[in-house]
Amino acid sequence: MFKTLTAPPQDKIIQIMGLYAADTRPEKVDLGVGVYRTEDGRTPVMAAVKAAEARILQAQESKGYVALAGDAGFHAVMRGLILGDAVAPERVAACATPGGTGAVRQILEMVQRLTPEARIWVPSPSWPNHAAITGHLGLAQVDYRYYDADAGGIDRDGMLADLAQAQKGDIVLLHGCCHNPTGADLSAQDWVDLAGVFEATGAIPFVDIAYQGFGEGLEEDAQGLRSLAARVPEMLVAASGSKNFGLYRERVGIILAVTDPGKPRDVAAAMLAHLNRQSFAFPPDHGARVVETILTDAELTAQWQAELDAMRSRMTANRRALAEALRAVTGSDRFGFVAAQRGMFSLLPVTEAQVAQLREDHAIYLVSDGRMNVAGLTEKTIPQVARAIAQVLG
Numbered sequence: 001m002f003k004t005l006t007a008p009p010q011d012k013i014i015q016i017m018g019l020y021a022a023d024t025r026p027e028k029v030d031l032g033v034g035v036y037r038t039e040d041g042r043t044p045v046m047a048a049v050k051a052a053e054a055r056i057l058q059a060q061e062s063k064g065y066v067a068l069a070g071d072a073g074f075h076a077v078m079r080g081l082i083l084g085d086a087v088a089p090e091r092v093a094a095c096a097t098p099g100g101t102g103a104v105r106q107i108l109e110m111v112q113r114l115t116p117e118a119r120i121w122v123p124s125p126s127w128p129n130h131a132a133i134t135g136h137l138g139l140a141q142v143d144y145r146y147y148d149a150d151a152g153g154i155d156r157d158g159m160l161a162d163l164a165q166a167q168k169g170d171i172v173l174l175h176g177c178c179h180n181p182t183g184a185d186l187s188a189q190d191w192v193d194l195a196g197v198f199e200a201t202g203a204i205p206f207v208d209i210a211y212q213g214f215g216e217g218l219e220e221d222a223q224g225l226r227s228l229a230a231r232v233p234e235m236l237v238a239a240s241g242s243k244n245f246g247l248y249r250e251r252v253g254i255i256l257a258v259t260d261p262g263k264p265r266d267v268a269a270a271m272l273a274h275l276n277r278q279s280f281a282f283p284p285d286h287g288a289r290v291v292e293t294i295l296t297d298a299e300l301t302a303q304w305q306a307e308l309d310a311m312r313s314r315m316t317a318n319r320r321a322l323a324e325a326l327r328a329v330t331g332s333d334r335f336g337f338v339a340a341q342r343g344m345f346s347l348l349p350v351t352e353a354q355v356a357q358l359r360e361d362h363a364i365y366l367v368s369d370g371r372m373n374v375a376g377l378t379e380k381t382i383p384q385v386a387r388a389i390a391q392v393l394g
């Protein structure tokens, strides 16, 4: 069976991880994969996570299976963290998944089974796994206008005009906050206007939120999603605990399906559990247990929030410092958007060839589309990166 096989296309982000790992130059700078880093380049286990793990190690008496949809306590804390009190808990079907990617995959698989004719509207550009998974499942994807590269912000009119074309039952993917790869987010007014589009079209919002707490704050980052949830009859949410809990490899993710209470909620929950069973049966538990332990303990919650605040502040400071350094070396304000944006990523106005040049000549690693992980910058590397960008852009 393998003799005639050709290799599948590689994920451009994971490809960069490999190139970076193989580079032996000591001055190399990793601004590729979306992983948080400290000033000294580490991705540490958060202290609140360590404390929760110590408690779990002491108290856990069984590693027996939990449930196909994961643990109800985990569902409850994640529902609170993400949806707040925007919708009644009786309306929400929850299902744990292996990471946010697992949530995206399981949601789209449910869509494929329930409404195979639905089109999936995806912002242009978006995280590459969105198109990869819709393509893998054979779903029809339509890209909608989202990013305005000249403005370093969103193409609001283009987005609203495109989405007005969505049909009843179509699925519209939105990034909850910290848009990957552009760093350009929807404003509160945009979320309100989008709710109007959903009401008018009958399309269903699907919010992918992988960076809650990395933008403006835990509550602030969920505000748009919550305002939408309060207005629409149905909504899908895929959330990740990889970034805000630093639990990347533990694979913490959840689906929240907002439905009508009663039978629709129960059927959605059963469907999601059924689809978990078809793919991997029981979702991973350890990371989910860590999240539940933190969010059900006031002290651990406060400790975690303080750590998350510090991570966010570091990224914001890096943004400001890089924008200033770029202003100094280029004498122009064209990189001002880097300081104004939030989250882990910004998209630099560079060609694929210029990205290759930054990598080959300057040992600076960006994703091929120009995406930069600002958490990978340090006080020491910011001047080096600014000079290299200025040089490569000419």
Ligand code: PLP
Binding pocket: 034, 098, 099, 100, 101, 102, 104, 127, 175, 180, 208, 209, 210, 239, 240, 241, 242, 243, 248, 252, 253
């Ligand atoms: N969605 C987006 C937009 C992401 O950037 C990511 C990456 O972190 C994910 C989902 C899911 O990540 P994970 O599967 O590691 O939880």
Ligand code: TYF
Binding pocket: 011, 013, 014, 032, 033, 034, 035, 101, 127, 129, 180
């Ligand atoms: O965008 C990123 O860098 C992170 C990590 O297939 C990631 O979301 C990258 C590629 C991928 C899965 C996760």
